[in-house]
Amino acid sequence: xxxxxxxxxxxxxxxxxxxxxxxxxxxxxxxxxxxxxxxxxxxxxxxxxxxxxxxxxxxxxxxxxxxxxxxxxxxxxxxxxxxxxxxxxxxxxxxxxxxxxxxxxxxxxxxxxxxxxxxxxxxxxxxxxxxxxxxxxxxxxxxxxxxxxxxxxxxxxxxxxxxxxxxxxxxxxxxxxxxxxxxxxxxxxxxxxxxxxxxxxxxxxxxxxxxxxxxxxxxxxxxxxxxxxxxxxxxxxxxxxxxxxxxxxxxxxxxxxxxxxxxxxxxxxxxxxxxxxxxxxxxxxxxxxxxxxxxxxxxxxxxxxxxxxxxxxxxxxxxxxxxxxxxxxxxxxxxxxxxxxxxxxxxxxxxxxxxxxxxxxxxxxxxxxxxxxxxxxxxxxxxxxxxxxxxxxxxxxxxxxxxxxxxxxxxxxxxxxxxxxxxxxxxxxxxxxxxxxx
Amino acid sequence: xxxxxxxxxxxxxxxxxxxxxxxxxxxxxxxxxxxxxxxxxxxxxxxxxxxxxxxxxxxxxxxxxxxxxxxxxxxxxxxxxxxxxxxxxxxxxxxxxxxxxxxxxxxxxxxxxxxxxxxxxxxxxxxxxxxxxxxxxxxxxxxxxxxxxxxxxxxxxxxxxxxxxxxxxxxxxxxxxxxxxxxxxxxxxxxxxxxxxxxxxxxxxxxxxxxxxxxxxxxxxxxxxxxxxxxxxxxxxxxxxxxxxxxxxxxxxxxxxxxxxxxxxxxxxxxxxxxxxxxxxxxxxxxxxxxxxxx
Numbered sequence: 001x002x003x004x005x006x007x008x009x010x011x012x013x014x015x016x017x018x019x020x021x022x023x024x025x026x027x028x029x030x031x032x033x034x035x036x037x038x039x040x041x042x043x044x045x046x047x048x049x050x051x052x053x054x055x056x057x058x059x060x061x062x063x064x065x066x067x068x069x070x071x072x073x074x075x076x077x078x079x080x081x082x083x084x085x086x087x088x089x090x091x092x093x094x095x096x097x098x099x100x101x102x103x104x105x106x107x108x109x110x111x112x113x114x115x116x117x118x119x120x121x122x123x124x125x126x127x128x129x130x131x132x133x134x135x136x137x138x139x140x141x142x143x144x145x146x147x148x149x150x151x152x153x154x155x156x157x158x159x160x161x162x163x164x165x166x167x168x169x170x171x172x173x174x175x176x177x178x179x180x181x182x183x184x185x186x187x188x189x190x191x192x193x194x195x196x197x198x199x200x201x202x203x204x205x206x207x208x209x210x211x212x213x214x215x216x217x218x219x220x221x222x223x224x225x226x227x228x229x230x231x232x233x234x235x236x237x238x239x240x241x242x243x244x245x246x247x248x249x250x251x252x253x254x255x256x257x258x259x260x261x262x263x264x265x266x267x268x269x270x271x272x273x274x275x276x277x278x279x280x281x282x283x284x285x286x287x288x289x290x291x292x293x294x295x296x297x298x299x300x301x302x303x304x305x306x307x308x309x310x311x312x313x314x315x316x317x318x319x320x321x322x323x324x325x326x327x328x329x330x331x332x333x334x335x336x337x338x339x340x341x342x343x344x345x346x347x348x349x350x351x352x353x354x355x356x357x358x359x360x361x362x363x364x365x366x367x368x369x370x371x372x373x374x375x376x377x378x379x380x381x382x383x384x385x386x387x388x389x390x391x392x393x394x395x396x397x398x399x400x401x402x403x404x405x406x407x408x409x410x411x412x413x414x415x416x417x418x419x420x421x422x423x424x425x426x427x428x429x430x431x432x433x434x435x436x437x438x
Numbered sequence: 439x440x441x442x443x444x445x446x447x448x449x450x451x452x453x454x455x456x457x458x459x460x461x462x463x464x465x466x467x468x469x470x471x472x473x474x475x476x477x478x479x480x481x482x483x484x485x486x487x488x489x490x491x492x493x494x495x496x497x498x499x500x501x502x503x504x505x506x507x508x509x510x511x512x513x514x515x516x517x518x519x520x521x522x523x524x525x526x527x528x529x530x531x532x533x534x535x536x537x538x539x540x541x542x543x544x545x546x547x548x549x550x551x552x553x554x555x556x557x558x559x560x561x562x563x564x565x566x567x568x569x570x571x572x573x574x575x576x577x578x579x580x581x582x583x584x585x586x587x588x589x590x591x592x593x594x595x596x597x598x599x600x601x602x603x604x605x606x607x608x609x610x611x612x613x614x615x616x617x618x619x620x621x622x623x624x625x626x627x628x629x630x631x632x633x634x635x636x637x638x639x640x641x642x643x644x645x646x647x648x649x650x651x652x653x654x655x656x657x658x659x660x661x662x663x664x665x666x667x668x669x670x671x672x673x674x675x676x677x678x679x680x681x682x683x684x685x686x687x688x689x690x691x692x693x694x695x696x697x698x699x700x701x702x703x704x705x706x707x708x709x710x711x712x713x714x715x716x717x718x719x720x721x722x723x724x725x726x727x728x729x730x731x732x733x
Contacts, residue, residue, distance in 0.1 A: 228702070255702075256703075269446050299575070317556070318559050
């Protein structure tokens with residue numbers, strides 16, 4: 001019975017590369033050198049459209065190696081991947097509240113899959129990423145995880161985009177002994193460490209610590225928090241209260257709202273009445289935009305802060321000039337072009353962005369970075385371990401010095417994230433764009 | 439907590455309550471004429487807000503965009519009745535209600551496809567700093583919300599009492615069979631009720647969009663609250679307006695006065711009120727006969 005209902009909610013993005021790879025080498029070399037810049041692009045609209053049920057199937061023309069050709073890996077002659085595909089599963093929130101996260105994540109996995117296959121696949125075999133949509137819902141994420149493990153027989157699962165669904169997926173991954181790499185922020189996903197569970201985004205502790213450091217510097221003592229009642233918001237509240245207590249801040253107001261709330265003015269009035277000197281919003285979906293608008297409507301003068309979940313262009317577009325001056329903490333990939341030369345995340349982000357922009361006609365964001373690093377953690381581990389779930393898990397845990405877009409990963413049995421403080425930077429909206437806050 | 443904060447919460451409550459009232463009126467119009475609870479009512483609000491925001495982004499003047507959006511959603515309502523409800527006419531009321539749930543899911547899906555998952559911005563109708571009333575802030579947009587609702591309610595009441603079409607709708611609501619014997623086309627009246635519900639929902643969605651953001655899922659919460667307001671009012675038009683305002687004020691006062699962190703339970707407040715009402719006063723606080731609507 002669940003099969004039919006699952007079929008409805010699933011957006012199958014199964015991309016079979018075996019056929020595409022056979023067509024590519026014959027056509028590409030003759031045309032590509034003549035007009036390298038005019039490589040035909042696939043229409044960007046299907047990828048940009050969230051409801052694009054059939055995923056953009058990669059046409060051979062779209063991947064003549066022009067994008068990744070700059071990378072040393074692609075310059076070397078590579079063999080064509082052959083044999084049974086290596087299957088990695090992903091359940092992403094392509095629709096629902098977390099769609100702004102899930103869509104760039106899906107696009108990234110599709111692009112990176114093609115790039116990896118162009119470079120010879122994984123251990124000589126073609127890589128196949130099976131992507132399902134969980135509509136930002138916990139139960140759908142669990143059902144997808146089971147389907148990926150039992151029906152698709154994947155070697156590992158990536159996802160989900162949000163903390164609630166990710167936390168819900170953990171028991172399934174642990175019971176089936178399948179490595180899981182989450183793309184969500186909550187520290188509860190990896191603390192306490194679980195044998196089979198890893199993640200790539202910096203934790204909410206890392207994200208929030210940046211704020212606390214800034215508040216300390218500015219002499220701000222009285223803090224107000226407004227969070228949504230989803231998984232991300234609730235775990236963020238616990239982190240906030242813990243960090244504030246440990247570091248001697250006074251939390252004068254903590255308010256909450258449902259993810260479907262349309263108005264936060266009452267809660268903001270209470271926070272303002274408690275004379276908070278800084279107000280932090282911790283939530284996903286449209287909540288942060290409503291928060292910013294309501295705060296400006298009420299003419300609240302104290303500085304306002306939002307979580308890394310809002311660090312994208314959509315936030316600025318939707319909040320308009322109300323977004324000016326809002327401060328967030330986010331990963332370096334968002335502002336990769338503003339990073340100093342030689343920053344470890346600058347080159348890798350810039351290079352991936354070139355191909356990403358060419359294919360999807362938009363720039364990368366941190367969600368793209370999370371998905372990018374998760375898939376590479378898997379493929380790097382599989383190169384070393386072979387197609388064996390237990391050994392893949394061991395190799396992910398043994399990852400040291402892996403330079404991803406989110407940062408440099410040093411995993412260990414007690415640290416299934418492996419990122420340090422440098423993985424988060426403070427950002428501010430200025431003149432309609434996210435800028436590095438010096 | 440100081441006195442001006444009470445005034446402030448009441449203003450916020452009246453404001454959101456006015457939106458609930460508009461949506462509740464849509465529920466009442468459809469229920470009174472057809473006996474159907476239209477669970478796509480919240481999506482009418484969403485469609486109104488999205489269409490208006492989209493037209494404004496395409497640099498249409500706001501009044502034109504708003505009017506076009508209201509008319510477009512009224513047309514959507516009429517088409518829903520003509521295209522889906524009427525062909526299924528002999529089906530039971532429960533089936534028809536389930537059809538409206540399907541329509542709600544369809545509208546949400548179409549909205550995501552057409553406008554994407556992110557909120558679409560609709561600027562406030564008039565810019566300007568908040569006014570001060572008894573120490574509380576009154577935003578220009580609040581005046582628009584309250585003013586628009588007042589105009590709609592008065593206009594609707596005149597429509598039902600002074601115009602032939604309005605009187606015909608009331609007649610069908612009172613007694614469909616007798617109305618038909620008097621030569622009233624009851625089927626056309628059903629279409630008109632859905633169109634009216636579409637228009638009312640759209641107005642609610644458009645006036646709230648500047649402070650709340652227009653996005654594909656905004657109708658879910660608004661629709662549920664509008665439904666609660668309509669039940670509070672005993673599914674009558676006057677009661678629905680009162681129900682909406684009371685619900686809004688109670689919600690905001692609870693969120694405002696309750697201990698910190700209670701704002702995340704506004705929905706719970708609404709449904710506790712709903713359950714209490716259904717247990718102890720099923721006809722709504724105006725004491726109507728349960729199960730009968732009225733315009």
